[in-house]
Amino acid sequence: MVHPVFDNLPTTIFERMSGLARQHGAINLGQGFPDDQGPLPVREAAARALIEGSNQYPPMRGPPELRAAVAGHYGRTQDLQLDPDTEVTVTSGATEALAAAFLSLIAPGDEVVLFQPLYDAYLPLVRRAGGVPKLVRLSPPHWRFTRAMLEAAFSDKTRMVVLNSPLNPAAVVAPEEDLALLAEFCVRHDVIAVCDEVWEAVVFDGARHRPLIGFPGMRERTVKIGSAGKLFGMTGWKVGFLIAAPRLTRALAAAHQFLTFTTPPNLQAGVAWGLEHHRAWFDDMPASLQRSRDRLTAGLRAAGYVVLDSQGTYFLNVDLAASGIAVDDVTFCERCVAEFEVAAIPVSAFFAEDPVRNVVRLCFAKSDATLDEAVGRLGAARTALA
Numbered sequence: 054m055v056h057p058v059f060d061n062l063p064t065t066i067f068e069r070m071s072g073l074a075r076q077h078g079a080i081n082l083g084q085g086f087p088d089d090q091g092p093l094p095v096r097e098a099a100a101r102a103l104i105e106g107s108n109q110y111p112p113m114r115g116p117p118e119l120r121a122a123v124a125g126h127y128g129r130t131q132d133l134q135l136d137p138d139t140e141v142t143v144t145s146g147a148t149e150a151l152a153a154a155f156l157s158l159i160a161p162g163d164e165v166v167l168f169q170p171l172y173d174a175y176l177p178l179v180r181r182a183g184g185v186p187k188l189v190r191l192s193p194p195h196w197r198f199t200r201a202m203l204e205a206a207f208s209d210k211t212r213m214v215v216l217n218s219p220l221n222p223a224a225v226v227a228p229e230e231d232l233a234l235l236a237e238f239c240v241r242h243d244v245i246a247v248c249d250e251v252w253e254a255v256v257f258d259g260a261r262h263r264p265l266i267g268f269p270g271m272r273e274r275t276v277k278i279g280s281a282g283k284l285f286g287m288t289g290w291k292v293g294f295l296i297a298a299p300r301l302t303r304a305l306a307a308a309h310q311f312l313t314f315t316t317p318p319n320l321q322a323g324v325a326w327g328l329e330h331h332r333a334w335f336d337d338m339p340a341s342l343q344r345s346r347d348r349l350t351a352g353l354r355a356a357g358y359v360v361l362d363s364q365g366t367y368f369l370n371v372d373l374a375a376s377g378i379a380v381d382d383v384t385f386c387e388r389c390v391a392e393f394e395v396a397a398i399p400v401s402a403f404f405a406e407d408p409v410r411n412v413v414r415l416c417f418a419k420s421d422a423t424l425d426e427a428v429g430r431l432g433a434a435r436t437a438l439a
């Protein structure tokens with residue numbers, strides 16, 4: 054009756070922790086979303102489009118002005134030269150982009166290399182597409198892969214590798230040498246790379262996101278996925294991008310046309326306007342989030358937590374064991390939300406096998422007052438659970 058992949062598949066950890074946060078009236082540092090409503094001029098552009106523009110089906114691959122704006126943005130920020138007509142497809146969020154990539158590029162029995170911790174949408178979608186996952190396990194504090202790990206994971210049957218950088222939940226950015234290593238394996242094994250780069254604009258300390266598609270040999274074999282929801286900090290705006298060479302884009306668009314066909318036109322207009330006219334945002338936003346990261350880090354360290362480096366994303370991680378807390382991440386998160394009224398995400402939820410159980414993810418995309426209040430409560434949680 055029900056497909057085995059979806060039979061008894063639990064509700065995502067993000068929805069579950071947000072539900073518990075509501076139930077307990079807790080501060081929600083779990084699911085990743087800013088408490089700010091996003092840049093007003095971009096929302097105004099979308100509002101204008103809703104009232105004055107067309108509310109009928111836009112073109113299937115996205116309106117030409119948005120595709121041009123996406124190509125322009127990636128040209129300015131990542132040195133990519135993209136043809137907006139043949140290499141850009143607009144989707145309903147990165148989630149739809151991932152589904153379109155897996156459905157159109159995986160044939161039953163193809164092996165797909167994925168790195169744990171992994172974003173929870175990947176495995177069910179890969180399996181539903183008939184892919185056979187080959188998992189590479191990354192470990193804190195660096196969460197890096199090695200040549201030996203790739204040698205063990207890649208085979209003649211490997212068709213695809215899925216890379217998420219900056220990595221949710223680990224909050225690390227893959228260094229250039231690691232990207233070059235992965236590119237070498239992709240070329241050698243004739244593999245397609247699906248690169249989930251939704252956090253590309255949220256990197257700190259002057260770092261610059263380097264897309265794998267820009268590495269030698271990768272231009273024709275990479276699908277780069279972006280999310281306007283993350284670019285502009287409006288996570289409810291499900292507008293995503295698929296960037297790929299024309300041969301791949303034809304397949305991706307063929308899948309997209311039967312998943313959603315298109316995306317609300319006013320949101321697409323808002324994103325196009327924002328990419329063209331609200332460019333200072335891409336400097337201001339990470340600088341402001343970096344301040345929030347530093348504030349939460351300092352508060353948690355003063356409260357006795359061991360905080361892992363956060364190089365990007367809205368998240369930082371704490372190491373429970375190193376912080377003197379004896380319970381595992383799931384127990385910590387359950388007790389923290391119920392007894393201390395702070396919701397967090399257990400990082401073991403991002404593992405399909407052999408989970409890391411001593412790391413908890415916290416979202417710092419919040420006001421100073423919210424972060425300070427959360428630090429007080431988390432300090433009490435540490436004292437109680439140590």
Ligand code: PMP
Pocket residue numbers: 085145146147148149172217221249251279280281282283288291292293
């Ligand atoms: N991939 C990753 C790694 C994410 O963190 C998220 C959401 N935060 C998504 C994909 C989904 O993005 P969207 O909301 O645009 O579907």
Ligand code: GLN
Pocket residue numbers: 065067068083084085086221
């Ligand atoms: N990506 C967000 C996070 O990591 C959550 C997305 C969702 O709730 N589906 O928190």
